[in-house]
Amino acid sequence: MSIQLASVTKSFGTHKALNGVSLSIEAGSFFVVLGPSGCGKSTLLRAIAGLEPIDTGEIDLDGLPVARDGFHLAPEDRQVGVVFQSYALWPHMSVAGNVAFPLETSGKRRAAVSSRVAECLESVALTPFMHRKPAELSGGQRQRVALARCLAQGAGTVLMDEPLANLDPHLRAAMEEELAAFHKASEATTLFITHDQREAMALADQVAVMWDGEILQVADPDTLYRRPVSKRVAGFIGRSTLVPVVVERVDDGEAQVRLGEITLDVDCPQDCIPGPATLLLRPEHLVLATGSRGFEGTVERTIYRGGYWEVFVRVGDVSQPLLMLLNRKAAVGDTLRLDILRGWVLPG
Template structure:
């Protein structure tokens, strides 16, 4: 495969878009570096698709500014039409012409723009090589797999000179086993093309697998932007913590803070955990992931009573009750634990959420 061109940077400054009284985008500011695989993650109706459509030029904004590679394309009375933004969009359906073969589908935007036949042929060949579809140039969409059809849609974006590819939940209609294969396809495409990729999804597993950075969106606002590991280990709010991964949020009392570590009281147990540097002693909320809880060795640890177990294929999710803590804690075990069984546990780490 060969790279097509460098990706464009995207910058949104205080972008607002309303439909009636509903603010689909509420003062959104966001910077996406050129060449990045950037994922916007959030529940249905949070404004993800409106954000994508605003960047593509398919939806005018009410206030704020959008720039692509430093050039304003929306805001202050300006609305550059989609065809001038060098942005390609891949929708869930891929929107391929069923009567055209692969080469003709990719060539369509170039021919519509009046490009010479020799230039079109060369560009189509280059783009199909990038997405590894050269052997399939004469096939119709119906003769391709779901993954191959998606690559045709991606090649068409590149053919029209898109330095940025916007994907609106492109894996949502695929079976789970095909999604994993397509994640690998998308990662390979991004690496080969060099295009800035903005990927919209409600599936946190997709986001974690693909993204250089993830923006968590909720009710038209961006709650947090971070790399997947930081987002998982150190969410900056209860809403993000509850949306990303499996977790238990429990009330604790911070008794000591030193740098980015704190001692907290959880029930009758004192733990040393990670925390933001601005943490102060007093009531707080502790995030515990299932992997933070482990079986203690010897006589160490504290007692917990098993409430429920759920088999997940190769491991069990186990919900336990600890004296002095109102809600159950979740952990994972390689064996089944029976309800009523007493386990001795240790907590390896945790994260104090910012107030």
């Protein structure tokens, strides 16, 4: 199912959890809503699922309105499956029983239920565990039971609310691969809520960055990383240095800027104009210079990250140190000769 939200608002007292949210999610896509805790992500998911009525706006699923102007379609009629952080499994039921539950409550025949449960357990590689109780499973296996249950009920849309938050770091990477495989196999529209940008970048076709109940930017992960539209998005996505520059010349998506005493050629939006601006520099944009190129900087601080060092370098009268990555150790006070390969002038 496709998902459309138009100017959706939801308040709790004086707090606007959703403030005019508009989104367009294509059928079959893996769409991630990314933002810090308390930004409204879970409220957004609950509104789409029908678990939270909205105040104003409209929500459509596959072109049909499910919430607008006082109309609220019940959750069980939306063909939406929800995977919560806790997975919400019945502890007294077996794996097969948990997957079968939505089918049995809908009145399907026993033979049809057994056949469908077998298909869904096979799709998430849990057939050998079908008679076990949730307490006998790992965190990753319990999550796969919750996913199989969504498949069993025929959900055209699967909503996941921070489903990896309770897993150990080593298990998260494995579950990311399983989620991607599940999405490919099911072809269901998947809306995934997370505060972890690494998860968002690894899984998403499109990412919406959410902050204080509003959507700041929607883009594919690469565009979001390389070309954020604001300081807030740039600071939230990845590691970066944001420094003031003066744009001196603009030519079809490229700009010449002055950073302190340094002149650079960088990327910029089409509507960029000469004058004061903010330059985004990612750590990989800074490299050790070769030949006669580059400029000097002094190492202010280093952090070892296992196999590489984060190095903060002070350059001339630039307002803050620039962050770069090195695969060798650098000591505080060392002088490095640097070059900047690229950068991005933030819009506005």
